[in-house]
Amino acid sequence: MRRLAVALWVMAGVFVLVDSARADDADTIAAINASSNALDDAFAARDTATIRSLMTADHVSATPYYDGLQSVDDQIASLPELDYGATIVGTPSVVLLAPDVALRTFIADMSGSFRGKPLPERAFINETLVKRDGKWIERLFQITAMSP
Secondary structure, rough: HHHHHHHHHHHHHHHHHHHHHHHHHHHHHHHHHHHHHHHHHHHOOOHHHHHHEEEEEEEEEEHHHHHHHHHHHHHHHOHHHHEEEEEEEEEEEEEEEEEOEEEEEEEEEEEEEOOOOOOOOOEEEEEEEEEEEEEEEEEEEEEEOOOO
16 A cells, blocks of 8 residues: 555656646747748748758758758758748647657648759658757758648
8 A cells, every 4th residue: 555655646746747847848849849940941041051050960851852861061052953832731749859859740731843843742741850059950851742
């Protein structure tokens, strides 16, 4: 009986800690979404300095329209060939995998082209962000084409 009571108290403490962490998580999730949105804006503006500042040096991008994996330098070099538009369907999901690692996923309706070939109409997008020097930046960007 005593063990059951201790176990229940421990579980109650865990629930209190998880609940109080959610308030901090909301601020973190807002910062992650803001960083991702800023990176999208930088691509739209062709702002290479901001693009570099919002991606890790070892960033990797995998999409159905690139010719394999692309580094930051590859993406910047191919900017003139990219006409990218995406409208998020619903609300992005953000999961904190660790205090300094987050997974952001969403479905997007896409428009535009790369090297004259149309982008997928609908896609599942996966972004992995890491926190470096107090700032959330993207480490991985992956698009999976979906049926419209």
